[in-house]
Amino acid sequence: MGGLNYTMIDTAKLSTAELYGKTLTDLAEDHPEIVGLTADLAKSTKIGVLGEKYPDRLFNLGIAEQNLLGTAAGMALNGMVPFVSTFAVFTSMRGLDQVHTDICYQNLNVKMIATHAGLSFGQAGSTHHCTEDLSIMRAMANCKVIAPADGMETAMAVRAAYETPGPVYIRINRGFDQKVYDNPDFGYELGKAVELHEGTDLTIIACGPAVWSAREAANVLERVDGIRARVLDMHTIKPLDAEAVRAAVHDTRRLITAEDHNIVGGLGSAVAEVIAESGKSCAFRRLGVPDTFSIIGLHEDLMAHYGYDMNGILETARDLMGADFEDDDDWDDEI
Amino acid sequence: MGVEREELLRLEEKARDLRKLIIDTVVWAGSGHVGGALSSIDIITLLYYKYLNIDPTRPDWEDRDRFILSKGHIGVGFAPVLADLGFIDHKLLKTYNHTGSELGMHLDRAKVPGLDASTGSLGHGLPIALGLGLSARLKGQSFKTYCLMGDGECDEGSIWEAAMAIAHYKLTSVIPIVDRNRCMIDGRTNDVMILEPFCDKWRAFGFNVIEVDGHDMPALCEALDTAAEAQDKPIAIIANTKKGCGVEFMADNYRYHYASFDAEKAEACKIDIDKYHDARAAAL
C-alpha cells in the first residue's frame, strides 16, 4: 500500500476521524476525481479537512441526508469518487433508500465514511447511537462493510476503500480510539482478518473498539488463567473472512464475538452464519448491545455496562472454557 | 389573548431564570447545545408558561396541547423547563449526561415525563405534529400541536413534505414555529445552504406566515394569538432570533452551537444574562 506515511505520533495526536480527514486529503492530492460530501457535519466528521485544501471539491449540502447520498450517486455516475461523511446513524438510516437504490443497486463507486458509530456518541442517546448499521449495510448487495479498530486501521481502510471499486461503508468512532496498531505494517487487507493474538483454546472475534478490549482480555487470560485465546480483528464485516472463522471453529471450538453494535445482525450474526454452515458445532457467545436501545453515558461505561469491554469479554471467556465437548471422531472431516 | 404588563414582567423574569438554569445545566452536563437553547428559550417560555394547556401532574392527559421539540438537540434548553414546571425532579438536571441518567443530550420520551416525542434526528418533528393533528381531528379532540424547528433543520425535505400535507389538510391546529437564528453547525445558513426567500417558501407551501422577533415577548404573543385563531389556512411563525441570545460572546455566533464551560465561565455568562435582561426589562 504505497504512500501511507502515518507515524505512531500521528495516531497519538490525531483522533480517528482526523486521521480519516488526513488520509482522504492525501488521497485527493493524487486523485482529482475524489470529492467530499457532507450534510452540515464537515467539522464533526473531519471531512472538512479536505475542503480546507480543496475548497471546490467539498460540497456541504446542508442538513439533508437523502439529498446528500443521492448527490453522491449522481457524481459517481459521472466518474467521480465521492467520499460521503455524516454520522453513522444518518448515513445508514436517514438516507437509506438512497444508499440502497441510488448507490448499492447501481453498484456505484461511493465511499461512505460514517462517524460517531456504535455507542461512541454515548451521551447523545439513541437518536445518535448507531447500533444497527452493520446489520443494515451488510444486507445491501454490492456493499463492502468495514469497522476499523483504531485510527491507524481507519487510514488503511480508507485507502483500501478507494482502491476497491463499488460502494464501501466504513464506520468509525467519535473521538480517539484505544490504539491497537503502532505502525501500518500489519498486513491490512480488505476482507482478511488480522490475528492479533495466537491461541488454540478459544477465539475472540471482534471489530471496532472491541478489538482492543479483546486483545487486552487475551493477555490477561494468558497471564492469569493460562488460557490461550486467539484474537481476530475482523475489520471487514462484509465480505467476511469465512475461512478464518472456520479455522477458529476447527482449531479452538469456542468462539466469542464482540462488537459495538446490536448483537442482532452484525458481526456476531455474520460469524454465526459461517459457523452454522460449517456443520461443526461449537460453544458460541455474541457480545454487544443486547437488542435494546442503550442507556446514555460515556462510551467506555456503556461498553462495560453491556459486557463487551475487557472485563466482559474476560468473564465470558472463562465461562466458555467450562464448556465440555465429547470426542468427535469426524471433527477433521471436510463438510 | 394579549399579554398584560404584570404577566409580561413575570414571563420576562421566567426567561431570565431559565437562561441561567440552562447555563447551569450545561455545566452539570459537561457540555451542551447552548446556542440553539438560548435562541429558543423565549419562545418555549411563552408556550409553557402562557399558552400550552397542560397539567404537570398529568403528563399523559390525552387532551393536553402538544409541543414537539423538532430541534431535539436542545434538550439542555428544554429539560430545565420541564424541571421548573415539576414534570421532572429538579435534581435530575445535575445528572444530565452522566452515565445511566434519565437525561441525555437528546431527551427520551420513555424516560422524561412531559416530553411529547423523542427527537434528535432533525426533520422528524413536523411529520409527527401532522400525525398528532390529523388524529386529533379524527378523534374530535381540540388540542393544538406546536412544533419548534431550527432553520438549518428546514434543509430537510421531510419538513416540507409535512408542510405540504398540513396545508393540504387545512390543519390549523398544527402550528410550525421556526427558530430563525441564521446559524447551523458548519456556519451561517446563508453560507452553508441558502434558505431565502424563507418566508415565501412557507407561503408557497400554503401557509400564512407571521415573521416576528423571537425575543420580543409581546410581539410573540401577538403571533401566537393569531396562529391559534387560524381558520382555513394554517399559520407558520418564523421567529427571527439570535443564537446564544443573552450571552454576549455567544450571541449570533454559530461557533457556540455546542460548547462546554466551567463554573467560572458560567458565572460570567449569568452576569451577561442579567445585563441583557435588565436592558430588555427597561425597554418594556
Ligand SMILES: Cc1ncc(C[n+]2csc(CCOP(=O)(O)OP(=O)(O)O)c2C)c(N)n1
Ligand atoms: C438528521 C440529522 N442530521 C444531522 C444532525 C446533526 N445536527 C445536530 S444540530 C445540527 C444543526 C442544527 O441547526 P438548526 O436546525 O439551525 O438548529 P439551531 O441553530 O437552532 O440549534 C445538526 C446538523 C442531526 N441531529 N440530525
